[in-house]
Every structure is written in C-alpha cells, then in structure tokens.
Amino acid sequence: MTDYTEVSRKALKQDRVAMCSCFGCKTVKRVKPLKFGFFGFGRHPKCKVHRVPLVYLDERIGEFVSGTLACLFDKSGLPPKELVVLVKDKFPDDLNAFVSAWVYSIIIGRGAPVASHYLDAITTAYMGNLTKKQVKALNLDITDKKKLAKALKDNEEIIKGIKEMAHQYARFLKHLRVHSEVLVNIQELEPISDRLRSALEAWQSVMMKEEKKLWKIQEKQDIPLSTVKRFYDDVLNANICGCLLSISPERNKKKTITAFDRFSAYFEFRKEGLAVKFTKSDIKDLRKNNKIRSQLNRSAKINNQNRLSYSEMFLPEELEFLEEESINILKIDSKWSWLSKDLAEKYFLSVLLPYYIIEPNLNRNKLSLLGFSPFLKKIKKIKDIHFSKLKEKYLKHDKRKLLHLMNTNFGEDRIRRKLQNATSKINNLTDRILDKVILGTDYSLFEEFLLKTHKN
Secondary structure: OOOOOEOOOOOOOOOEEEEOOOOOOOOEEEEOOOEOOOEOOOOOOEOOOOOOEOEEHHHHHHHHHHHHHHHHOEHHHOOOHHHHHHHHHHOHHHHHHHHHHHHHHHHHHOOHHHHHHHHHHHHHHHHHOOOHHHHHHHOOOOOOHHHHHHHHHHOHHHHHHHHHHHHHHHHHHHHHHHHHHHHOOHHHOOOOOHHHHHHHHHHHHHHOOHHHHHHHHOOOOOOOHHHHHHHHHHHHHHHHHHHHOOOOOOOOOOOOOOHHHHHHHHHHHHHOOOOOEOOHHHHHHHOHHHHHHHHHHHHHHHOOOOOOOHHHHOOHHHHHHHHHOOOOHHHOOOOOOOOOHHHHHHHHHHHHHHHHHHOOOOOHHHHHHHOHHHHHHHHHHHHHHHHHHHHHHHHHHHHHHHHHHHOOOOOHHHHHHHHHHHHHHHHHHHHHHHHHHHOHHHHHHHHHHHHHHHHO
8 A cells, every 4th residue: 555644734834635435435635834834723633524534635535546447447437247148059140249238337336427527526626625826836837937937846746646647547548548449349249138138137137245244244254354355355246237228227226235345345356366357368268169159050060961060079167278278179080180289288187187287986878978998099199199209218228228238247147137127117108198288197096096987
C-alpha cells in the first residue's frame, strides 16, 4: 500500500486539498497552514461523516483507481468454469455469443459507472475548493510574468494534486478503452438464445443469495482472505449475469455490499496477490471448444458416408489435447497416426493419467474407449526404434572398453564378468530411459494400471 500522510495543518507550508480515506466518501476540503505555524483551530481535520483523519488527495486517489481496476479486470470476473461447461454441453451454438456478451458486460457489472461518477465528483469538488487567485494561476490568467511565476510557485501543491488527478483519471479511461477496443470486438456481439437466457436466470437467482453469506462471514475475523474473495466474485458474477439479462447491477439501492466496499476489498486482494488481471488469451481459452467443433463439422461434411466421424473416434479430452498441440484432426488417418515420442508423454500425463487418478477401477468398456491397447503398441514401436539406436551407441562404447581389457593380461573370466556387467548396465539404462524419455516419471502408475485391466 502507498504510504499516505494524515493531514496536519502545523506541518503545511502551502494550501493543499485533502479527502476522506474511505472509498466512496465525497468529502473534499482545502486545508490551509496555521498562521505563524501555531495559531488556528482544527489542526488535524477529520471527515464529518466517518470521523477519520483526512489524507492528501494526491496521495490517496491512486489507491482508489488501483482498487477499481483490480476489481474491474480481475480474472475471476470471466465466466465461472461451471457456467462455461454448462453452455458448452447444453448450448454449444451460443458459446461465442455468451462469452462475447459476458466479457463486454464485465466492467458494467463490476461497477465502472459508479467509479466514473465518483472521479467526476472528486474532480468537481477539488476545483470548487480553490480560491479565485488559485484558479487564475492554474489558467495562467495573469499578465505579469513575475506575478504568474510567484503564483505558480505558491501553489505548487495544488498544481501537483491536479496533475495527479488527471494522471489517474487518464489511467482509468485508458483501461476502459483497452477493454472496449482490444479485449472485446463489438462487431461480434450477438443476442443469446431464449433457452440460454432461462438457464442464466436460474443460475443468477442462486448466486444472488451469496451476498447474504458474504455479509455474515465479514463479521468473523478468522475467515481467510481467499474465502472472502470467492464470495465477492460470486456476487459480482451474478451482477454481470444480470447485465446479460438486461438487469441493472445497481438497481437495488439497499444492498449491503456497496460498490465502494468492493473497490476497497479488491485493493486488499490485489495487495495480497489474489487479484490477477485477465488477458486476451484467457478469453480465447473459453472459446477453444468451438474451434474443435467447427473442424468436426467440416470433417463431417467431407466424410459423411465413408469414414468414422471424429467425434466418435476421439474423446472430448483427446480433442482438447490435439487442439492444444496444434494438430489438425482433418489430416489424421487413424486414431494414433499423430503420436510421436515427444507427444506420448504429454498425452499420458494430460489425458490418460487423470482417468487413473479419478477412477482407479474403470470398467473394460471405458478402457476400450480410451484406447489403451493401440496406444501401448504405438509406444512399443517408438520405444524399439529409439532404444535400438541407444543400445547401438552404448554397446559401441563398452566394446571399446572390452578390447582395451583383452589387450591387457587379464584372464577370460574377468573379461566375461566385465561383459555381463556391461550388458546389465545397458539394460538398466534402457529402463531408466523408458521412465524419463518416453512416458515420464509416472510410467510405473501406468504399468500398474495396465496390469489391473488385464486381470479384469
């Protein structure tokens, strides 16, 4: 957190503008130095509403903007995983429209209009607290150059405050512009279907109940900050969902959690590293299943009668893996024709191993769907080719050692023992290479899994 100074008229040398440290409070006051350094009342001005000491505006305004941006562009503001899965499964044709509409509504649902009005109010109050002489100096409305220079020098702190406000307002608007021009393509916005709309209404009605829970857990001191953030995210995601349903997020004026409570909370989340800004790649990840679907649709037209459809050939997890590795499924002739030594380990760790961890007692039908037998055969072919080269390399190395031994005065028994040791060393080496190069360190789990399936 930026260190800000509580206002003390005794330490002031020039007029400065101060504000309440509570986010959302519009108390703004011009503070003057004490006469002769000690005459005057109200040496430590306080907010009349919150009864807390005022702080200098140019030190506090940056924290408000940081908290606002942390709230508006937090990665948790993207559609929740369970909602994305629901749309992909039940309304796949609406996925693009849903993601575009949600991302477009994030800043509105999370309180950007409230923050904008507050910054406008602070700016107006700041200018309203200045004297006519100070306004003239700011407008450079003094003809005498010496008087103008003196006026600017006497009002350095006032000018500094205005520059800081302008900088923070520009920073806020810059992020909003990036959101509207880079993260969202307005041309792609489409209305969602009525069926999806009904599903979102049901989801929102459930999530809106989280606000009551949030109010209760805030009274407890032993709740982890990450848990508090999860409740905030649920409440704000319900607001964003309401925007998709044409419901204003600020329609209920009696809400227990105000917009400024959010900004203050998200400033703390950001300080603790819990609030992370989302990027364009995060938005693309939400749409990735639609890319696979479009490829499947094209392949279905091409192979309508003669070939097995790719949706039947591959599991959804396998399709996602192929897309992540940039493998074009339209060019795949058979299920395992794409497999290589480098991809085998990745496929095992990301697709097959999770099934083993989640469902250790899979039935035979599910195993046949996963295609363990063809996968193992393909791996063995790769292994034989790879190991034959490695064995040849290491055998050559050990033969050189044996020839060196034969030229010495050692007996035949000693040479035979050396040969046996060399052979066992090569066998151990190939086993280690199988673990590390082909299937990674989790190959033992995979072997155990295969043994279980053969017993069944």
